[in-house]
Amino acid sequence: MIIDLDRFIATERPYWEDLEACLQTLEADPDRRMAYDEVLRFDYLYRRTASGLAQIATYATDPQMRAYLENVVARAYSAIYTTRGGGRRFRPWSWLRGTFPRVFRRHLAPFLVSAVILMAGGVFGALAVGLDGEAKAVLMPFAHLQGDPSERVTREEQADGHKRLDGHMAQFSSQLMTHNTKVAILAMALGMTWGIGTVLLVFYNGAILGAVLLDYIQAGERLFLTGWLLPHGAFEIPAILIGSQAGLVLAGALIGRGRPVALRARLMAVRGDLVTLIAGCGLMLVWAGLVEAFFSQYHAPVLPYSFKIGFGVLELMLLALFFSLAGREPAGPATPKHSEGL
């Protein structure tokens, strides 16, 4: 049986137009609260139009009519069935002191795995430089690290050594922030390679770090090295590990081994946490960039190494306290297991 399309359109068109008008109002202002009567009317119009679509689909295969109705029904369906949770107001302070550390603790295992991979990379890098001096040129991507460590220390400890960055510190700081944030984002994104890319990226960064550490230690520049790296490394390295943690969380959801949950549901469960981790990581890298440009580049005698190392140790302790204690409820129900990100 073929539907009488002419009559069908004539009868139903006013309802479709009414529904379209409602949708346009809603789409122009998604946060608008509808009155009770409006809600009832909207629901009626949606159901009537959906029923019209069902009729068209059953009795008459008219592509243009069907496309029109599908468009209207899809928009109304989206407006009716999307829950209000997404419109929750974001509170930055509450997110920083509560959500971020809680999410970090919830996914502690991937963070620890990342730390182990970084250390493994470090051992590899150190061994490579220790066994083969030429490996230094391959492993270290930055030109200023390729020279002799002692020459660099002598140069930078000179009376005017700290002036080499004068007039460029803010630019240097912003370059560090953006570069490191891009690396952290890439570490997270590479989680989509079942984590293989994330692991390789962290391992490679560990190898660079290990090579630098051994190079300076062999040259007898431990104090300079600690005073140079610790103030910004106290935030930078954990931040990169958090980016990698996000990548491994994503990989875990993708693989879903031993979990009888659909891929879509697994990914949905970690989505908010991923955003929280990467946003927190970005924030830490802003701090690390500021410290590296405006503090780490000053060496003794301008800034005593004991002061720089003390500052770095203090940062590490505060960071450890923050991630261990912040956002814990004093007593009561356990922290939620579901995603609570942005």
Add this chain to the structure above:
Amino acid sequence: MIAIPHGKTVEIHTPEGVTFALPLAGPVVRFLAWIADLGCILVLFFTLQPLMAGLFAMLDPDLGAAVSVLTYFAITVGYGIATEWWLRGQTPGKRLFSLRVLDLQGLRLRFSQVVIRNLLRAVDSLPLAYLVGGLACFGSRHGQRLGDLAANTIVARRTALTLPDLEGITGGQFNSLRAYPRLTARLRQRVAPEEAGLALSAVMRRSRLNPEARVALFAELAAHFKTIVTFPPAACEDIPDEQYVRNVVDVLFRRSSGSLNDRRSGTPSA
């Protein structure tokens, strides 16, 4: 508006038992939209960067240089997130090509979905020009790049919002088939909805076909409908194939006794 060829769809089943399909955008159209967005990013950068950098450079040249670096980063990373969130799933490039990012269930996008799908461009864009993302799009059932898979999103084409104009089906011509009400009733009974839809679609889109294809298509359709019900020669002689199909569509879709054509032609309605 830019015309986009038809392709994959994703079906949504509502709790009311209604099923509707969202037409999906292919990798090529998405790539074109990305090119357009790239243009927007460049315009935005070359407009904002000198402005911001110049403003801060008045305080300190170093600060101006820092702001320049941060502006570039904010625009390249934040453009997709900001526009897709504020324009509800559309970037200017997507809007140009009538595309929209939607949740895979057809629901409204959440902020976390917008962020994840845009941050994962870092892997989709590898090794260059979105090769990984493009391949994932081709291989995915729902045309999703890796960022879409992680965020549970799809990129849908916005379909035309016009109702079919049935007034022009017969082109104002007398419908000779309506002179045989019993045969037209049989035609309605025997024609499957898919066949009727195909004929209606052909009539609606006839002006978009090239002349040779148009003649061949309507010849084939007319021959097909003539095998379903055979009208007397008086009803179909001297009628071009296209007019015959238009008459068939008119019979199938405009059954009401007060049909405009019937009133115009003064013939008895079916």
